[in-house]
Amino acid sequence: MLKIDPARLLKDLRHLRAFGANGPGVVRLSLSSVDMDARRWLAGRMNEAGLTATIDGVGTVFGRSRNAGPALLIGSHTDTQPTGGWLDGALGVIYGLEIARALAECEETRHFAVDVASWIDEEGTFSGFLGSRSFVGENVDGIVRGARDREGMLLADALQRAGLAGTPRVRVDETRHKAYLEPHIEQGGRLEAHGKSIGVVTTIVGIREMKLCFTGQRNHAGTTPMSIRRDAGAALVSFIARMDEAFRDIADADTVWTVGRIELDPGSFSVVPGKADMYLQFRDASAARLHAMDAALAALIRDFNAEGGVSVAMTDSEPPEAPVVMDAALQAHLADAAEALASGQWERMPSGASHDAQVIAHHVPACMLFVPSIGGVSHDFIEDTAEAHIVLGCEVAARAAATILRSLQA
């Protein structure tokens, strides 16, 4: 009978939390000294679990099962945000470790192959998703040479300092890796609001990020009548109102859009802004809806510029990221396991956040499982998940891992 060990799971999660602990939270930036300590500890725990662990040439910790494939790969990340929580990423990696142990301890599953990964730099201290991108075969040499952290340190120098320069990089083996599972905290408040314990991810949403720059005429705020102003800030505000209306017509309940930053130039009480910038992001699980939002935005810009006065120009800040659909068969395994262990306590949902799974999914069928975040809080020291949910999530993931592996061997 397959059974995870909740005490062992929680003990490892808490042990990992100590590397970079800061109050209830964690500061464990990729390739920092505490991050490397955590990676070496993790590799040791993998070896103790019977996996063959390595830290590869970019910093990914990879524990390979000694069993022959087909293998299920379970992974996430152990690096954190600058003000990170203790479970963001760490949860999925330690789930992988615990599931590998639990499967090995069970007569019926001990021949199954589970490889476990902690992908380097999911959070982008140097370059987001570096580990998973390298793993699927993207050429990251340019990133290694050019990427820097906030303090200006080159990734190449950080790897040198970590003793990883010249170490081989692990690569996906498409004859072995037949499925990928990434368990993760939800990082939002939906499961909690719905009173659910488990989320089965349908899609990782697509993202658009753009900057809109409004150009008017800078003027004295006392001597320039309203009637002749070309106020770039006022134009930006009215543009947002129109955009909200257009996006509301297109959106479903999961569509999100955010104006995260506004800058008026020169930015003083007494000057009518001559320039105004806004940073816009929108996300949706549907490629068609994202295209509709793109088109609505383009039409708004066209109309706005046709009116004269203040002009607006848009530039993409990041290349568009398309939605990534999770593998339907793997979703069914997760759903069956959730229904067996938490009947009625789970739901399907999109992931509004980005994950390594979206990189891996282009090469290996992939799925994700969510556990609730207390108060929906993440990327914050107070991020947390109820202990019962942590344990239940691992039980569901372990059960699904077993049925996935069984189906792979069939």
Place this chain on the structure above:
Amino acid sequence: MLKIDPARLLKDLRHLRAFGANGPGVVRLSLSSVDMDARRWLAGRMNEAGLTATIDGVGTVFGRSRNAGPALLIGSHTDTQPTGGWLDGALGVIYGLEIARALAECEETRHFAVDVASWIDEEGTFSGFLGSRSFVGENVDGIVRGARDREGMLLADALQRAGLAGTPRVRVDETRHKAYLEPHIEQGGRLEAHGKSIGVVTTIVGIREMKLCFTGQRNHAGTTPMSIRRDAGAALVSFIARMDEAFRDIADADTVWTVGRIELDPGSFSVVPGKADMYLQFRDASAARLHAMDAALAALIRDFNAEGGVSVAMTDSEPPEAPVVMDAALQAHLADAAEALASGQWERMPSGASHDAQVIAHHVPACMLFVPSIGGVSHDFIEDTAEAHIVLGCEVAARAAATILRSLQA
């Protein structure tokens, strides 16, 4: 026959322009080395004109007529903004110098007393209106000890460096100073738009400056559904829309309001802003209308906070400045002179910008005369006024000065 000398006027204006010249503009910050050079030159020109010139303990250049009072005081400022124009302030001071000369050269007016002032720091390099505030008897000792420029230099140290420490400060003599005239460029585009050459100022508008701080909940921009967000930035944008509507209902054609700065916190693509600040300024010539706008704003804030979600709090950034009405009799002198020399080419108008006249007016009956600004541009290197307007403005001011002085002696 009273007659100004246009060539002499323009020569002095151009000579003053050379102190701190930067392309077509001027950088002549209060008490800087070029500013002190300009003040010494100005004092010399005042002495040559028969005035008794001093540079006082805060830096004001004061040229006192040797004639007995009642005196007309003509003043403005020769310090500039960090990217200043050549006429902002300088025009009124050189007008005063030229009018003192012209009156002295005319048999009928040579006994009239015109005192001429260049008030220090109208532009607020250290503390705005320092010279006029000191002149009317405000205690500026605290400012002298505490005010600093952008580089952190104490005003007291700047005065020491300029050789002014310990020098007496000039004070208004209410038995002598019976009228104040401040000629100035308009700094807006109204005269130009109306095809007029002279503006007679009715009122210097009152000003309100406040900061509105919106507090919501910072959240992940991908995992937080629109329905549960408390987006401080979105709230700010919708508040501005409501405020615009409310202010439009109250405003007349001269009412102005400006959101000059918006800051969203933390200010990134991927985070729903938890805090948002806006800097608001509004100006009007009517105290009643300013009060109505205050009341409308307070009601909007009350309503907004009653709705829950995002809250908003307002703090005054500067004490409210009430509108300052120009003396009606002095306005009539300016209007008569304008009608005599530029029939149909002048109009009455409020001043949307602040001036030393608003400080002096509380102690001495005051008036202001405007000449057009090309393109309405000011506080910019390209600020300019047509030569014909510069000359006409001085002729009108001189004629009004003579009739004012005649009426004072009656």
